[in-house]
Amino acid sequence: MRPLLRFISYIPLLALTLSVNAxxxxxxxxxxxxxxxxxxPLENLLSIVQARHPASRLLEVELEEDDDIYIYEVELITRDGTVxxxxxxxxxxxxxKDEEDD
Known part of the structure:
Protein backbone atom coordinates (compact mmCIF):
# COMPACT_ATOMS: atom_id res chain seq x y z
CA MET A 1 0.00 0.00 0.00
CA ARG A 2 1.30 3.48 -0.83
CA PRO A 3 2.46 5.40 2.28
CA LEU A 4 -0.15 8.16 1.93
CA LEU A 5 -2.97 5.65 1.56
CA ARG A 6 -1.67 3.72 4.56
CA PHE A 7 -1.48 7.02 6.45
CA ILE A 8 -5.03 7.99 5.47
CA SER A 9 -6.28 4.57 6.53
CA TYR A 10 -5.81 5.81 10.11
CA ILE A 11 -8.50 8.48 9.65
CA PRO A 12 -11.28 6.43 11.31
CA LEU A 13 -9.05 5.98 14.35
CA LEU A 14 -8.34 9.70 14.69
CA ALA A 15 -11.72 10.39 16.18
CA LEU A 16 -10.76 8.13 19.06
CA THR A 17 -7.64 10.17 19.80
CA LEU A 18 -9.36 13.54 20.10
CA SER A 19 -9.47 13.89 23.87
CA VAL A 20 -11.24 16.52 25.89
CA ASN A 21 -8.89 18.47 28.19
CA ALA A 22 -8.83 22.13 29.17
CA PRO A 41 -10.23 19.10 6.71
CA LEU A 42 -8.27 16.35 8.39
CA GLU A 43 -7.32 14.99 4.96
CA ASN A 44 -5.45 18.25 4.23
CA LEU A 45 -3.63 18.00 7.55
CA LEU A 46 -2.57 14.44 6.79
CA SER A 47 -1.24 15.49 3.38
CA ILE A 48 0.89 18.20 5.01
CA VAL A 49 2.27 15.76 7.58
CA GLN A 50 2.93 13.05 4.98
CA ALA A 51 4.77 15.49 2.71
CA ARG A 52 7.01 16.54 5.61
CA HIS A 53 7.60 13.01 6.98
CA PRO A 54 7.05 10.40 4.25
CA ALA A 55 6.33 6.84 5.40
CA SER A 56 5.64 8.02 8.95
CA ARG A 57 2.94 6.45 11.10
CA LEU A 58 0.39 8.56 12.88
CA LEU A 59 0.15 8.07 16.64
CA GLU A 60 -2.22 10.82 17.76
CA VAL A 61 -3.97 14.01 16.62
CA GLU A 62 -5.52 16.62 18.89
CA LEU A 63 -7.27 19.86 18.01
CA GLU A 64 -6.55 22.62 20.49
CA GLU A 65 -7.53 26.25 20.85
CA ASP A 66 -5.05 28.82 22.11
CA ASP A 67 -6.11 32.48 22.13
CA ASP A 68 -8.67 31.90 19.36
CA ILE A 69 -6.09 30.10 17.21
CA TYR A 70 -6.89 26.50 16.36
CA ILE A 71 -3.91 24.16 16.32
CA TYR A 72 -3.61 20.55 15.24
CA GLU A 73 -1.10 18.79 17.48
CA VAL A 74 0.20 15.70 15.71
CA GLU A 75 2.36 12.94 17.15
CA LEU A 76 3.93 10.50 14.73
CA ILE A 77 6.72 7.99 14.43
CA THR A 78 9.12 8.32 11.52
CA ARG A 79 10.45 5.41 9.51
CA ASP A 80 13.67 5.48 11.60
CA GLY A 81 11.64 5.09 14.82
CA THR A 82 11.85 8.71 16.03
CA VAL A 83 8.72 10.07 17.67
CA LYS A 97 6.51 23.35 15.37
CA ASP A 98 8.26 20.14 14.36
CA GLU A 99 10.47 18.62 17.01
CA GLU A 100 11.53 15.30 18.44
CA ASP A 101 9.20 14.26 21.24
CA ASP A 102 10.75 13.30 24.57
Whole structure:
Protein backbone atom coordinates (compact mmCIF):
# COMPACT_ATOMS: atom_id res chain seq x y z
CA MET A 1 0.00 0.00 0.00
CA ARG A 2 1.30 3.48 -0.83
CA PRO A 3 2.46 5.40 2.28
CA LEU A 4 -0.15 8.16 1.93
CA LEU A 5 -2.97 5.65 1.56
CA ARG A 6 -1.67 3.72 4.56
CA PHE A 7 -1.48 7.02 6.45
CA ILE A 8 -5.03 7.99 5.47
CA SER A 9 -6.28 4.57 6.53
CA TYR A 10 -5.81 5.81 10.11
CA ILE A 11 -8.50 8.48 9.65
CA PRO A 12 -11.28 6.43 11.31
CA LEU A 13 -9.05 5.98 14.35
CA LEU A 14 -8.34 9.70 14.69
CA ALA A 15 -11.72 10.39 16.18
CA LEU A 16 -10.76 8.13 19.06
CA THR A 17 -7.64 10.17 19.80
CA LEU A 18 -9.36 13.54 20.10
CA SER A 19 -9.47 13.89 23.87
CA VAL A 20 -11.24 16.52 25.89
CA ASN A 21 -8.89 18.47 28.19
CA ALA A 22 -8.83 22.13 29.17
CA UNK A 23 -7.45 23.32 25.83
CA UNK A 24 -8.53 20.40 23.67
CA UNK A 25 -11.71 20.59 21.64
CA UNK A 26 -14.35 17.89 21.42
CA UNK A 27 -15.14 15.94 18.27
CA UNK A 28 -18.43 17.81 17.95
CA UNK A 29 -16.68 21.18 18.18
CA UNK A 30 -14.09 20.08 15.60
CA UNK A 31 -16.86 19.04 13.21
CA UNK A 32 -18.68 22.35 13.73
CA UNK A 33 -15.49 24.34 13.06
CA UNK A 34 -14.83 22.29 9.92
CA UNK A 35 -18.36 22.88 8.65
CA UNK A 36 -17.95 26.62 9.28
CA UNK A 37 -14.68 26.61 7.34
CA UNK A 38 -12.65 27.72 10.37
CA UNK A 39 -10.33 24.70 10.24
CA UNK A 40 -9.01 22.63 7.35
CA PRO A 41 -10.23 19.10 6.71
CA LEU A 42 -8.27 16.35 8.39
CA GLU A 43 -7.32 14.99 4.96
CA ASN A 44 -5.45 18.25 4.23
CA LEU A 45 -3.63 18.00 7.55
CA LEU A 46 -2.57 14.44 6.79
CA SER A 47 -1.24 15.49 3.38
CA ILE A 48 0.89 18.20 5.01
CA VAL A 49 2.27 15.76 7.58
CA GLN A 50 2.93 13.05 4.98
CA ALA A 51 4.77 15.49 2.71
CA ARG A 52 7.01 16.54 5.61
CA HIS A 53 7.60 13.01 6.98
CA PRO A 54 7.05 10.40 4.25
CA ALA A 55 6.33 6.84 5.40
CA SER A 56 5.64 8.02 8.95
CA ARG A 57 2.94 6.45 11.10
CA LEU A 58 0.39 8.56 12.88
CA LEU A 59 0.15 8.07 16.64
CA GLU A 60 -2.22 10.82 17.76
CA VAL A 61 -3.97 14.01 16.62
CA GLU A 62 -5.52 16.62 18.89
CA LEU A 63 -7.27 19.86 18.01
CA GLU A 64 -6.55 22.62 20.49
CA GLU A 65 -7.53 26.25 20.85
CA ASP A 66 -5.05 28.82 22.11
CA ASP A 67 -6.11 32.48 22.13
CA ASP A 68 -8.67 31.90 19.36
CA ILE A 69 -6.09 30.10 17.21
CA TYR A 70 -6.89 26.50 16.36
CA ILE A 71 -3.91 24.16 16.32
CA TYR A 72 -3.61 20.55 15.24
CA GLU A 73 -1.10 18.79 17.48
CA VAL A 74 0.20 15.70 15.71
CA GLU A 75 2.36 12.94 17.15
CA LEU A 76 3.93 10.50 14.73
CA ILE A 77 6.72 7.99 14.43
CA THR A 78 9.12 8.32 11.52
CA ARG A 79 10.45 5.41 9.51
CA ASP A 80 13.67 5.48 11.60
CA GLY A 81 11.64 5.09 14.82
CA THR A 82 11.85 8.71 16.03
CA VAL A 83 8.72 10.07 17.67
CA UNK A 84 8.00 13.65 16.55
CA UNK A 85 5.47 16.23 17.61
CA UNK A 86 4.17 18.74 15.09
CA UNK A 87 1.90 21.71 15.60
CA UNK A 88 0.05 23.00 12.56
CA UNK A 89 -2.25 26.00 12.35
CA UNK A 90 -5.61 24.33 11.71
CA UNK A 91 -6.89 27.29 9.69
CA UNK A 92 -3.93 27.96 7.39
CA UNK A 93 -1.88 24.74 7.41
CA UNK A 94 1.23 26.67 8.49
CA UNK A 95 3.75 24.52 10.35
CA UNK A 96 4.31 26.02 13.80
CA LYS A 97 6.51 23.35 15.37
CA ASP A 98 8.26 20.14 14.36
CA GLU A 99 10.47 18.62 17.01
CA GLU A 100 11.53 15.30 18.44
CA ASP A 101 9.20 14.26 21.24
CA ASP A 102 10.75 13.30 24.57
Missing amino acids: DDLSQDEALRLRELGRIM RELEIDASTGQLL
